[in-house]
Amino acid sequence: MPPAAVAGDGYVPSARRLEREAFKRRRTRRATAVAALSTLVTAAVLYLVVVNSPGWERTRETFFDPAYARKALPEVLEGLWLNLRLLAVCGACVLVLGMLLAVARTLRGPAFFPLRALATAYTDFFRGLPLIINLLIVVFGVPALRLQGVTTDPVVLGGVALTLTYSAYVAEVFRAGIESVHPSQRAAARSLGLSHRKTLRYVVLPQAVRRVVPPLLNDLVSLQKDTGLVSIAGAVDAVYAAQIIASRDFNYTPYIVAGLIFVALTIPMTRFTDWVTARMDRRRAQGGTV
Template sequence: MTLDKQELYVPSARRIERERYRRARTRRATAIAATSTLVVGAALFLGVVNSPGWQRTRETFFSAEYARKAFPDVMQGLWLNLRLLVVCGALVLVFGLLIAVARTLRGPVFFPVRALAAAYTDFFRGLPLIINLLVVIFGVPALRLSGVTTDPVILGGAALVLTYSAYVAEVFRAGIETVHPSQRAAARSLGLSSGQALRYVILPQAVRRVVPPLLNDLVSLQKDTGLVSIGGAIDAVYAAQIIVGKDFNFTPYVVAGLVFVALTIPMTRFTDWVTARMDRERAQGGTV
């Protein structure tokens, strides 16, 4: 009868002592971190509530009555923000990838395409998003073009796609350029065309490497969907603004802000998890 190796293994006294020491250090560090956090939090809380204008600030920005009143309208408007995030996010990924591929095309014949793609990314990365939104939402209807919508939701979404496609294109292009040229050469030596090498060899590696920054851009897009309210679209921000305009209490703004924060935190933590996972795989040789 043979015994399993794990049954034969008995940790040494030194190993047991080392593990005990590590656990003690972890508990000590956790206790210190928790204590310091409580002390800092208590100091900030006491500093705010004991300030001379705290009573007026609480009534104006942190009213439970106005929070309950604003919450249903803000959540109804949030549905528009979520739809914009899904639709615009998908379009941004597609257009950004196409622009990035256009910028990496080789050969003198593709110079006009590369130049146009570079001009697009330079222009919309330099143009403030708020100005882009104002120009598209109010400028396009002023042209009175036949068959062109004047819906501020659609026009605002188009402006978001224009701006974020430029940022995402640079992320994709950076990922493509990190793939070693030998990968393309190896694909061509196997008989793949330039397009096939890009599709089956270069892009899979490039996209996998830029997932964390892409998720960060989507987090930013989720927040910036609230800017479509400047055109009159009733999203979470504009719903809060309507209530503020009637009652002159700013608590609805705080409610809308907290709702966006509640959406952003899970996406941010998911981005951190994906980044840490990819770093571990890269360290272990799991990612090409």
């Protein structure tokens, strides 16, 4: 196969390469067409199965009533503002507390054993405790203590419960990232005269955080959905706003509206997580910095 000709500064691909690229484009178009056709067929079959079921009319009136959807949308969106604020505040607190717990668990030396033990106990306890039970304990148990200067606001207490639970999960993510950094990185940093604290700050943590970005984003997606659980304390978020409307008219369309709004928020975050994961995988495959 003779090398491709070069005219001036422009590269002229060979006929074989042009043929190969044309084949790839045809294969991509064919695969896209097949995927689109199969998706349409599947959607049509599911639609026919649902609408022809015996209880479809009653289900449509109870769960998919456009009039109730229009009625519920403004109040659900107003409650959603609380969920977004909880996500922003709790997400920041979770990242900070999770990082501190992870660092505490990776400290070396017998002098730090009590700190490691406390961090380990905290992580094991809140990872094992169901979130709903944690919310009930914090939201209803803390006000029962009647402590001076401690808030009884259900929104604040619900945010505290979310932070306590999710920081335990995020701490394990950070710890996995820290321990994935090769020991030679620490040894090289210490040989250059860096202290243990500076080694952790300037060498280990930057690499660890980059490696755990995808699972961290997944935890934030889960946190975004679980902010709706603060409704059990009486906080009027999107879920509780839907519940109020549904209890007035015994129509559950507001729940569908609230669910679709959460899905609409979650999908962009999920796709962004997938993009970050794919980008990091490509950089790792090419030998770039991870």
